[in-house]
Amino acid sequence: MPKTMFEKIWNLHLVHEQDGNSIIYIDRHLVHEVTSPQAFEGLRLAGRRVLHPEATFAVPDHNIPTVNQDQPISDPISALQVETLRQNCKEFGITLFDLGDERSGIVHVMGPEQGLTLPGSTIVCGDSHTATHGAFGSLAFGIGTSEVEHVLATQTLQQKKPKTMLVQVEGVLSETVTPKDIILAIIGKIGIAGGSGCVIEYAGETIRSMTMEGRMTLCNMTIEAGARAGMVAPDEKTFEHLKNRPFAPQGDAFDLAVSSWKKLPSDPDAEFDITVKLNANDVLPQVTWGTNPGMVTDINSKIPDPENIQNPMERKSVEQALKYMDLKANLPIKDIIIDRVFIGSCTNSRIEDLRSVAEFVKGRQVNEHVSAMIVPGSGIIKRQAEEEGLDRIFTDAGFDWRQPGCSMCLAMNDDVLKPGERCASTSNRNFEGRQGKGGRTHLVSPLMAAAAAIAGHFTDPRTL
Amino acid sequence: MEAFNTLSGITVPFDKINVDTDQIIPKQFLKKIERTGFGIHLFHDWRYIDDEGTKSNSEFILNYPRYQGSQILLTGDNFGCGSSREHAPWALQDYGFKCIISSRFADIFFNNCRKNGILAVVLQAEEVQALFKEVEANEGCLLTVDLPQQTVCSPGGNKFSFEIDSFAKDCLLEGLDDIGWTLQFEDKIQDYERQARSQKPWLFFDL
Numbered sequence: 058m059p060k061t062m063f064e065k066i067w068n069l070h071l072v073h074e075q076d077g078n079s080i081i082y083i084d085r086h087l088v089h090e091v092t093s094p095q096a097f098e099g100l101r102l103a104g105r106r107v108l109h110p111e112a113t114f115a116v117p118d119h120n121i122p123t124v125n126q127d128q129p130i131s132d133p134i135s136a137l138q139v140e141t142l143r144q145n146c147k148e149f150g151i152t153l154f155d156l157g158d159e160r161s162g163i164v165h166v167m168g169p170e171q172g173l174t175l176p177g178s179t180i181v182c183g184d185s186h187t188a189t190h191g192a193f194g195s196l197a198f199g200i201g202t203s204e205v206e207h208v209l210a211t212q213t214l215q216q217k218k219p220k221t222m223l224v225q226v227e228g229v230l231s232e233t234v235t236p237k238d239i240i241l242a243i244i245g246k247i248g249i250a251g252g253s254g255c256v257i258e259y260a261g262e263t264i265r266s267m268t269m270e271g272r273m274t275l276c277n278m279t280i281e282a283g284a285r286a287g288m289v290a291p292d293e294k295t296f297e298h299l300k301n302r303p304f305a306p307q308g309d310a311f312d313l314a315v316s317s318w319k320k321l322p323s324d325p326d327a328e329f330d331i332t333v334k335l336n337a338n339d340v341l342p343q344v345t346w347g348t349n350p351g352m353v354t355d356i357n358s359k360i361p362d363p364e365n366i367q368n369p370m371e372r373k374s375v376e377q378a379l380k381y382m383d384l385k386a387n388l389p390i391k392d393i394i395i396d397r398v399f400i401g402s403c404t405n406s407r408i409e410d411l412r413s414v415a416e417f418v419k420g421r422q423v424n425e426h427v428s429a430m431i432v433p434g435s436g437i438i439k440r441q442a443e444e445e446g447l448d449r450i451f452t453d454a455g456f457d458w459r460q461p462g463c464s465m466c467l468a469m470n471d472d473v474l475k476p477g478e479r480c481a482s483t484s485n486r487n488f489e490g491r492q493g494k495g496g497r498t499h500l501v502s503p504l505m506a507a508a509a510a511i512a513g514h515f516t517d518p519r520t521l
Numbered sequence: 522m523e524a525f526n527t528l529s530g531i532t533v534p535f536d537k538i539n540v541d542t543d544q545i546i547p548k549q550f551l552k553k554i555e556r557t558g559f560g561i562h563l564f565h566d567w568r569y570i571d572d573e574g575t576k577s578n579s580e581f582i583l584n585y586p587r588y589q590g591s592q593i594l595l596t597g598d599n600f601g602c603g604s605s606r607e608h609a610p611w612a613l614q615d616y617g618f619k620c621i622i623s624s625r626f627a628d629i630f631f632n633n634c635r636k637n638g639i640l641a642v643v644l645q646a647e648e649v650q651a652l653f654k655e656v657e658a659n660e661g662c663l664l665t666v667d668l669p670q671q672t673v674c675s676p677g678g679n680k681f682s683f684e685i686d687s688f689a690k691d692c693l694l695e696g697l698d699d700i701g702w703t704l705q706f707e708d709k710i711q712d713y714e715r716q717a718r719s720q721k722p723w724l725f726f727d728l
Contacts, residue, residue, distance in 0.1 A: 069721075072713045073706045078688035080703055082713055084724045092606065094554035105700070111726040120552060134552040141554050178724055185605040185629060199629055201607035202556075203636035203699065211703045213710055217686065219628075249539060250599040250625060283602065285628050306723035314723040349539055349602075370538050370597060377537075467604075469548045488543040488603060490566050 059324035061221050062290055063256045066196045066321070070179050072213055080213045084178040087164050088115040088151065088205070090142040091469070092183030096206035097145040108212045110150040114173060117142055117156060118163045120469045123432050123459035126156045135470070149209075162435025162461040165189040165403035169273065170435055172302025176291035176318040181208055186403045186485065188279040192272035193299070194291035194321050196256070199280065222255040222284065223329040226263040228337030233518045235413070236271035237405060237483070237502035239263065239335070240278040241343035241353050247333055249351040252284025255331065258323060259289050263337040269298040270409040277404045278485050281350040290322035344390050344515055345487045345500040347378035352487075353500070354390060356517050362386035381489050382497050383477075390515050393499065397480040398423075398510040399492070400503055401432030401459075402466035405483035408438050410503040415447040417507045417518060423455035424513030430457040430472070432464040456510070468492045481509040522638040524696035528619055529665040530592030534656045535582055540596060541603035542630060546612040559608055560615030587660045594621045595652055595664070601630025610637045620666050622673065624649045635689050638696060640668060648673075648681045655679060668693060 060068075073080040086109075093115070100107070107113060117139045122130060130136035139156070146153040154161040160171060165186055168174045176194035181187060183205040190197035200214065208214055224243055230236075244251075257279050264272065272289045279287030296315050299305045306314045341355035352375070354361070360379065363386060366372040379386065384393070400406070400414055411433065423429045431451050433439040439461055442448055448458045465472040466484035474480055474496025483506050487498040501509065508518040550562040561574065568583055570576045577584045583591075594613065600623040601609060610633045613621070619639060624646040626634070634641040644652075655677045656662045665674045668690065674680045691697065703710075718725050 073709050076688040076691075077686045080706060080710075082710070082717065091551050095556040095607075098554070098556070103700070132552075138552050138554055175724065177721070183605060183607075185603065199605040201605055201610075201629060201633035201636060203607060203633065207700050207703065210700045211710065212714075213703060215699060215703060249602060250627070253599070253625060254628060280603075283599070283627060304726075310723050314721075317721065349541065370536075374538050467543075467548050469551065486541075486543070486603060488541045490547055491543050494547070494566055494572065 059326040059328070061323040061327040061329060062194060062258055062288060062321050063196060063221050066177055066179065067218065069177065077217055079216050079218055081179060081216055082213050083181050083208050084112065085168070085173050085180045086113045086208050087168055087173070087180065087182035087187070088113060089119055089164050089182070089184060090117045090138045091119045092202050093145065093205055094138065094141045095202050096209060097149065099206040100209060105210045107149040107151065107209045112212065113151045113209065114154070114168070115142060115146050115151050116154045116161050116164050116167050119463045119467065121156060121462045122470050123462045123464045123472060126460045159436035159440060162438065163403045163406065163463055165277065166406060166434030166438065169193065170302070170437055172299055172305030175299070175305065175314070176295060177321050181214060185280040186277050188285065188287050189273050189277040189403055191276040191279070191286050191288035192269060193295055194288060194318065196286055196288065198285040219285065220255045220330040222252060222257045222331040222333065224257055224259050224333045224335065226259065226261040226335045226337055228263055230263060230266065230337055233342055233504060234337065234340050235502040235504060236267055236274040238340055238343045239337060240275045241345065241350065241500065242340045243335060244278065244282045244350050245343070245353040246335065247282055249281060249349050250283040252279065252282040255284045256286040256288065257282070257284045258329070259287060264289055265292065268409060269294055270407045273407065274404055278350065281485060291318050342502065342505050342517060344505065346382065346384060346390065347375065348381055348487055348489050350485065350487060350500060352378055356390055356505070356515060358390055360384050360386055360388045360390070392514065394479070394514045395427060395481045395499070395509050396478045397474060398427060398429035398506050399465040399480055399482040399484065400430070400506050401434070401464050402484035403434065403463070404485045405503045406432060406434030406438065408441050410483070411438070411442050411447050414503045414507040415450045417504060418454040418456070418511060419450050421454055421511045423510045426513050427510055429455065429510040430459055430465070432459040433461050435461050465492050481506045481515065522696040522698065525619065525638055525640050525668055525693045527665065527667045527669070528592060529663045530619065531588060531590055532593040532595050532656050532662060532664045533582055533588045533591045534653045535594055535596040536653060538597035539599045539602055542601055542606050542609040543603055545601070545609040546606060551606060551608055556611060557615065559612035560617070563612040563616045590617065592617055592619045593664050593666065594618050595649065595656060596621065596623045598624045598646065600626050602627040605629045607633045610634045610639055614639055622649065622652065635692065636699060638693060640666065640693055642666060642673060642683045644673065644681050644683055651679055
């Protein structure tokens with residue numbers, strides 16, 4: 058019987074099945090400081106060990122400063138959390154990419170960069186954006202802390218088998234329509250619960266034409282559509298991207314792996330539970346206007362009018378969102394004036410993102426009313442950007458160039474919006490207070506964020 | 522983990538859709554390394570009018586006198602979306618909630634509830650609406666959630682059944698330790714590893 062890529066990977070990792078509950082084997086476990094301390098404590102209390110410390114990799118990223126990383130963390134509670142990660146890694150024999158190590162950075166940037174993310178593997182992390190790794194044709198999803206403890210102790214996870222959804226995207230990406238715009242358009246189309254209970258496979262001409270970075274951006278925000286995992290079939294681009302990465306197989310082992318990875322793509326006649334189609338030619342640069350990622354429209358549109366919404370719960374939700382965002386119905390998106398720009402996060406902090414921003418802002422100046430920062434995804438990306446001279450372009454244009462971390466995507470560190478500040482952000486969530494209590498977030502692509510930084514309001518990058 | 526059987530409790534009709542885990546427990550409270558003490562921070566930004574959490578927002582439903590001591594949260598579609606933070610169910614539980622009723626839960630949140638012994642009940646949207654109406658109209662209305670029978674009953678005569686897979690049901694009824702359950706199959710895990718090592722050697726690092 059023809060199988061989807063998800064089914065193939067699922068079947069290859071199934072250890073046991075009973076009453077609809079499956080035990081699946083986990084190949085790679087990524088750990089960060091915020092969702093792991095209680096899991097390690099649970100192991101200690103139960104006298105359990107980490108079954109496979111060599112398959113477990115840790116990095117501090119959520120709760121670290123993006124300046125002066127060579128100095129002790131000034132907030133004592135954050136410092137304790139990061140120190141606890143260090144102690145746990147030492148006690149249980151887990152590899153840690155600590156602050157100051159060039160390989161450190163956002164966990165979902167570090168994993169692929171180090172070659173820990175491989176096609177056909179299962180990857181988990183106590184973070185919902187683990188979906189990112191599916192760009193390589195792996196089955197990757199976010200888990201809670203109890204599940205982190207379960208994986209540490211057993212190298213497996215209990216799961217109910219999800220349904221499958223195919224998102225087929227045809228058409229060509231234009232210069233200003235990026236993978237971020239495609240995923241925002243998909244979320245806008247299917248809704249933030251549209252993928253509930255599903256694993257999404259992205260396929261079609263548009264996806265095939267995307268770079269690995271673009272596919273990571275796409276898979277990253279799958280969770281914002283309610284699906285836990287997104288995947289893209291591995292191809293030559295994937296294999297080329299993986300070659301010679303430190304933890305990827307090398308030499309003959311790599312060739313052997315590739316021959317196996319080539320069998321992963323969904324069979325031509327494989328059936329999906331749900332199929333959704335999108336034409337990339339119809340997609341314009343996207344901007345969110347509300348307090349969840351499904352509240353999104355394009356740059357040429359206006360803020361929706363709640364009066365036109367029939368469903369009372371939805372109308373109320375839009376009214377509340379507009380109140381929080383301090384936006385009026387029918388306001389053109391281009392008239393939204395911004396105070397801050399954040400370019401970074403596991404969605405958009407990779408070298409390709411930074412290059413696209415640099416190309417656009419070269420020789421231009423950040424608007425005098427805007428404060429803009431760029432946070433690279435890892436130490437390696439930071440070095441690479443600096444070797445290419447991108448940092449100079451950014452600082453010359455008036456951007457603040459920081460050290461790697463999650464930063465203002467969730468604002469656990471000092472990178473926070475003040476109440477009432479409005480931000481064009483390349484991150485993944487525009488929930489109330491996400492970037493700081495009372496802060497107002499508009500999700501956009503790196504190119505749109507760059508254009509907004511220069512113009513001081515949202516604008517089509519082509520018109521600047 | 523505490524077992525769940527039958528519960529009759531005060532119910533808060535929290536009439537909001539798409540409540541994300543950032544609202545349930547904002548990020549400034551995720552710095553702790555303990556599993557306990559999150560209840561006072563539950564819905565912090567909505568529940569308090571000051572950053573320190575000392576002044577209650579009297580307009581927020583959890584602060585209404587009639588809903589003090591509530592154990593059941595009745596809420597809108599897609600509850601618990603967004604971040605995987607298990608601090609969200611920890612906060613709900615520490616506050617006193619043992620059961621949450623909605624027409625849909627986000628997947629990770631749903632699993633996290635189960636792992637902590639919180640029963641997340643999925644009902645049809647119309648059934649949730651009927652309960653909203655009754656609970657809002659009747660102060661002191663106690664809903665009864667019966668896990669063995671898989672029903673939610675109200676004093677006004679509403680009686681709705683819900684689905685739950687048999688494994689999750691057993692876990693909740695017995696307060697079962699998940700890791701202990703999986704470790705019964707240690708031999709199968711080892712067999713799997715032996716086989717996978719020979720078929721996919723590149724996935725295994727030498728010790």
